[in-house]
Amino acid sequence: MKLVTTIQELEKLLALYRSLKNNIGLVPTMGALHEGHASLVRKSVGENRVTVVSIFVNPTQFNDKNDLLKYPRTLEADIALLETCGADIVFAPTINEVYPEEDTRTFSYPPLDQVMEGKFRPGHFNGVCQIVSKLFLITKPARAYFGEKDFQQLAIIREMVRQYPFDIEIIGCPIVRENDGLALSSRNMRLSPTQRRQALTISKTLFAAQKQTGEYTLPKLKKWVEHEIEKAEGLELEYFEIVDGNTLQTVSDWKDADYIVGCITVFCGEVRLIDNITLKNNAV
Numbered sequence: 001m002k003l004v005t006t007i008q009e010l011e012k013l014l015a016l017y018r019s020l021k022n023n024i025g026l027v028p029t030m031g032a033l034h035e036g037h038a039s040l041v042r043k044s045v046g047e048n049r050v051t052v053v054s055i056f057v058n059p060t061q062f063n064d065k066n067d068l069l070k071y072p073r074t075l076e077a078d079i080a081l082l083e084t085c086g087a088d089i090v091f092a093p094t095i096n097e098v099y100p101e102e103d104t105r106t107f108s109y110p111p112l113d114q115v116m117e118g119k120f121r122p123g124h125f126n127g128v129c130q131i132v133s134k135l136f137l138i139t140k141p142a143r144a145y146f147g148e149k150d151f152q153q154l155a156i157i158r159e160m161v162r163q164y165p166f167d168i169e170i171i172g173c174p175i176v177r178e179n180d181g182l183a184l185s186s187r188n189m190r191l192s193p194t195q196r197r198q199a200l201t202i203s204k205t206l207f208a209a210q211k212q213t214g215e216y217t218l219p220k221l222k223k224w225v226e227h228e229i230e231k232a233e234g235l236e237l238e239y240f241e242i243v244d245g246n247t248l249q250t251v252s253d254w255k256d257a258d259y260i261v262g263c264i265t266v267f268c269g270e271v272r273l274i275d276n277i278t279l280k281n282n283a284v
Helices: 007-019 035-046 065-070 073-084 124-139 151-163 186-190 191-213 218-230
Strands: 002-004 025-031 050-055 090-091 145-147 167-173 237-243 257-269 269-281
Touching: 002 007, 007 050, 007 090, 007 124, 007 269, 025 035, 025 191, 025 257, 035 050, 035 073, 035 124, 035 145, 050 124, 065 167, 073 090, 090 191, 090 218, 124 151, 145 151, 145 218, 186 269, 191 257, 191 269, 218 237, 218 257
Parallel strands: 002 090, 025 050, 025 145, 050 090, 145 167
Antiparallel strands: 237 257, 257 269
């Protein structure tokens, strides 16, 4: 496995691989890697001759600068994990390498980016699209891999690829959870032991909601989830939305869509956690 820190070196290396007819898989990350990331890397390794994993804490997608400063950075541990997964190249550039000058490009994909995270984190998805599009242009992968925990992000990246257009297959990979149900997240390492236990209420509530789909109307189910989180100690609900899994628009009746997803964001102390659960999927 090779560690690369400059765009020029990466492009030169990938040009050599392409000349040998090797297809390239890309796994974009912000580091602080866990088993969720590892599952993406292993999938890429199984489907491509060459797998590139980027590790870059992208400043343009943080609307809260304190969140950027506190984001975990664990490069040595990340590299060790990636070696066990079979990655070929780790791309870990500096901020100046990626943004030698301000990126003034704007990306807008309404209505996908105007709800949920788009509403509560203005500018976030523009920053995501800036960095992901840069990585696509640099690596020119055949496939790129993203976790379904960032459900809205995945939908927006698919739309960006469609509109740009990039000739890249976007692979969404299932949420990986701890044995007790907590969705794996780099932010989990910022939770105290007490907060870690409190955060379990999020996934437990979503799983319980999934089991009640035959009994509750969607408005009632939404209120029930909100009540369960709001009464839980140590948690502060930012939003819970029940949406069409394709358009991300709110649905109010089970008949409104074949694919319905519940998306939630909760603060546990200062740590902002996201999760989602499929409530209906007749589209498969």
